[in-house]
Amino acid sequence: MLTLYFCPGTSSMAPHIALHEIGAPFETRAISLRQKTNRTPEYLALNPEGKVPTLMIDGRPLTEVAAILFYLARRYPDANLLPRDDIEAEAQVVSWMSFIAATVHPARRQGLEHARGVYSVVDKRLGARTWAVGDRFSIADIHLFRLFWRFSTSLNPEPGEFPNLVAHFDRVMARPAVKKTIEVESAVGYEL
Secondary structure (H helix, E strand, O other): OEEEEEOOOOOOHHHHHHHHHHOOOEEEEEOOOOOOHHHOHHHHHHOOOOOOOEEEEOOEEEEOHHHHHHHHHHHOHHHOOOOOOOHHHHHHHHHHHHHHHHHHHHHHHHOHHHHHHHHHHHHHHHOOOOEOEEOEOOHHHHHHHHHHHHHHHHHOOOOOOOHHHHHHHHHHHOOHHHHHHHHHHHHHOOOO
8 A cells, every 4th residue: 555645845756656657556755844734743753854745655665856857667568658679768767857956956945046046957958858768758747847846936036037947848748647636735735
């Protein structure tokens, strides 16, 4: 059984989307960062860092967005969230995931101008491709989408500033799994 501990709109949104994409049954447990339910002894026993997300896999915790996305993509290969039989394409997904975690995710905390510069690099790296790794939707697209979703709603980039990212964002927003995730998380309520 899969159980996702999440806080709406945070990094946990990416695994939440992936769970809807793969179509496997799962349960959710909302965590409130504002009410500090991530600091309770019960939650810290699952994730000593007190961060979200945590994915419970038959009672065993898995943490960190990239690890959870990778696990879901490998565990449910029929969802096609990770290239199969193409080691270079798989490595490109890992490259995107590393770049997103190490460079894109922390950019917003370093100020608007720094974040704009990072997203400019992302926009160029994405280019006119449909998805981060060519014509194949992957976990890299989910991870990138979640961060740009947060960036675009909190820092309001100028229209036309990131045309490739905006086109990517619009394609991802059209996916049923994303719509479902936003519906579920909106019902719980965002604390951003």
